[in-house]
Amino acid sequence: MLTFLRYLLAAPLLVAGCAGVPIGCQLLSVYTLRRWRDTPFDVGAELADRLTEYDGFWPIPLALLLLVVMWRTTTMWPRIALVPSGCIAVGGLITAGFNELLSTVAALAAPLVAWTLAWLAARVVSWPVTGDVRRSPAEVAVRLRGGGRLRVQSRRLVLDKLPAPVHPAATVNRVALRFDRISHVEVGAVRAPAVWRFANISELTLTPGPVLRVIGGGQEWLLPCDDADEVRRLVTERAAVRAKPEPRPPLESKRWNMAKPLWNLDGDPPQRNTQKVQSGQHWLLVMSALTTLMALFSVYRVFTDGWGYLIGVLLFGGIGYGTASAWWTFVTSQRLAEENPRSPLADDPDSRHLPVTGWSSEPIILGQTSDM
Known part of the structure; x- marks a missing residue:
């Protein structure tokens, strides 16, 4: 129940970031243009046009739809809020020579404002970490010392x-590590x-x-975090409530093609890596969303x-389906590799065993790096 109230508090911030900011920038642009031409400006009529015209500002419903789909993944909310406000910023740059300075500045500041509102909404849902948050499916992100981020999701750790x-x-x-496969969690320290x-x-x-x-x-993680006890409690309580086994495909399946190259790399010495690892293929998802909207x-x-x-329905619908299918195939293979970097x-x-030199199962005070 308390988690539901958190989402109720976060909803106005998300709507303001994804819809209020871009619509406000559009109204400001129209207002400055009408004032320059000395023509009347009706706020109600202009707002109704933005909300009802069929060829209106499509990134807003797209962003709201993505928020509904990813209601648990709070770390994605700021990125989703950038979809409509980013389009506003690009439009502000293109029309900078025709609009007044105030309208241009507002358009360029829209992504920052939208991102901040969505970030605040994510904080409302996930922090502070109370008992209802630990047992809920809402994602909680934890920064690690020295780089890296732990995301405690609904069914797994990322x-x-x-x-x-x-x-x-x-x-x-x-x-990634699914909750149903966790066998040991403890808090220690490195000296x-x-x-x-x-x-x-x-x-x-x-x-x-x-x-x-x-x-x-088959994995072992050492995660340097200052609130290790609180994070351990979060992981163990959520695992006890949210763990759900998920069967793996047969080892002969092509879905393992991305995971198998990792299984024999554990003992290899470090090498200079100049290749960029692919992550998500998000451009396929964006292409699918755009073509699907055009098909509709x-x-x-x-x-x-x-x-x-009807030609547009078939053309854009086919492209949307094809790109969505390619994206889903890549994502499922990538997810399997993330959760199984070691052979099943x-x-x-x-x-x-001691994972690293200087490991201690007893907590130490920060700065106390030796027994002397």
């Missing part, structure tokens, strides 16, 4: 924003700087201080202007 993998054969730049290599061959420098240790799915618009024109627009047949690391 570790992203890591340094680039140190091997050119690495196929993913982040790793001296150390380098930890994750299963995707990314290396993170562990600075002295509290560290969260997570073992499962063509459907509307079929009923209003004749069957000639591999055993979990032994929780009794």
Whole structure:
């Protein structure tokens, strides 16, 4: 119930960021233009035009639709808010020579305002981390010392924003661990700087201080975070409530093609990596969304202007379906590689061994890096 109230508080911020900011910039642009031409300006009529005309500002409903689909993934909300405001900023740059300075400045500032509102909405939902948040599906992001970010999602942990993998054969730049595969969680500390290599061959420098240790799915994570005890509680409580087994495909499936190259890289020495790891292929999703909207618009024109627009329905609908299918195929393979950078047949690391030199199962005070 408390989580529902958090979403109610966040909803006005999201609507303001995704719809209020771009519509406000549009109204300001029209107002300055009408004032320059000395023509009347009716706020109600202009607002009604923005909300009702069929060829209106399509990025707004697209952003709102994405928010509904990704209502649990709070880290994506600021990016989604940039969809309509980014278009406003581009339009402001193009028309900078025709609009007044105030309108141009407002258009250029729109992405920053929209991003801030969406970020605040995400903070309202996920922080502070209380009992209702720990048991809810809402994503909670935790910054790590030395780089990296832990995202506690509905069914799994995701570790992203890591340094680039140190091997050119690495196929993913982040790793994930499903709650149902976690076998061990503990809080410890490192007393001296150390380098930890994750299963995707990314290396993170562990600075002295509290560290969260997570073992499962053949992986072992050492996560340097200052609130390690709170993060451990978040992970264990959510895993107890939200863990749900998901069967893996047969090892002969082509969906493993992105994961298998990682299984034999654990013992390889670091190499100079000049290749950029692909992540998400978001351009396919954007292309699919745009062509789908054009196909829906063509459907509307079929009923209003004749069957000639059926060609647009078939053309844009086919492109939208094809790009969406390609994106989904890539994402499912990538997700499988993130969750299985070790072979499903591999055993979990032994929780009794010392993962790095200077590891201690007892917490230490920051700055206390030796026993002397």
